[in-house]
Amino acid sequence: MNHIQKILVIAALLSSTVSFGQLTEDPEDRRDQGKDPLRTQTPEGRPLPFGQRLRFGGGINGFRFGNPFSLGASPVIAYQATERLLVGVGASYTYTRYKGITNTGSTVPVETYNQYGGRGFVMYEAIPSILPNLYLHGEVENTTIQVRYDQLNQKASLGLTSPLLGLTYMQPISRRFGVNLTALYNLNANSSVARAIYGSSPFILRLSFF
Known part of the structure; x- marks a missing residue:
């Protein structure tokens, strides 16, 4: 050569x-x-390739010490479909334990809750030129809560599918990761099952990372 x-x-x-x-x-x-x-x-x-559009993360929910003790996790996978549109799925699980006081002053488990579910969501950055990183947020969440009454040795189960609408503000940390503050309104809030699962307020607040 x-x-x-x-x-x-x-x-x-x-x-x-x-x-x-x-x-x-x-x-x-x-x-x-x-x-x-x-x-x-x-x-x-x-x-960008499919893998470079994926976001992974989630949050910690129901975090309480004392009586009741509660702790949960909610992993999330989201896909950047367009520059302004995110679609994703998530799962959630929360464990809650209530204790009662006996005649001798000791505490014993009274009720135990296992709450789990899944959701699909869509986030759309509506007016980035005026309010960047503010997303319209819609999702459908299916939740099941199982209750065990320890003293009575009985169990009960409740389930609910809820459409949720609201807003998410995302503070970007990198191109594929951010801190998200979400406020949603439960369109199924009048249901007695919804009050048992979400509480008396129709509004749901979340802090998540993805």
Whole structure:
């Protein structure tokens, strides 16, 4: 191979490397230009792969110590469908234990709650030019709560599907992760089962991370 051929081969390799770098360039590089990172495409306008549009996270819910003791978790997977639209699914589980006081002054379990469910949601950034990172939020949540009455050795189970509408404000930390404060109104709040699961208020507040 003569020198000209070697130069042509090296030039071809370099150009291929540059092209590959452009295909996989991180949209976070836009920060160097004073712009927000793109959520679904590279700075050159190429669509990001499916995996780079996924967001993973969740939150901790029902966190209480004492009587009752309560602790839960709610993992979330979301997909950045467009620059302004997020769709996702989530699951939730909360354990709650109430204790009573006996005649001797000791505490014993009285009621135990296992609450679990799943939800599908849609978030749409309605007016980013005026209120960036504020999303219209709609979802459908299916929840089941199982109650065990320890003293009576009895069990009960309740289930409910609830449509929820409201707003989410997201504070971005990176292109695929943020802190989310959500306020939702339960359209099924008048149900007695809804009051047993969500409480007396029709409003649901959440803090999550994804």
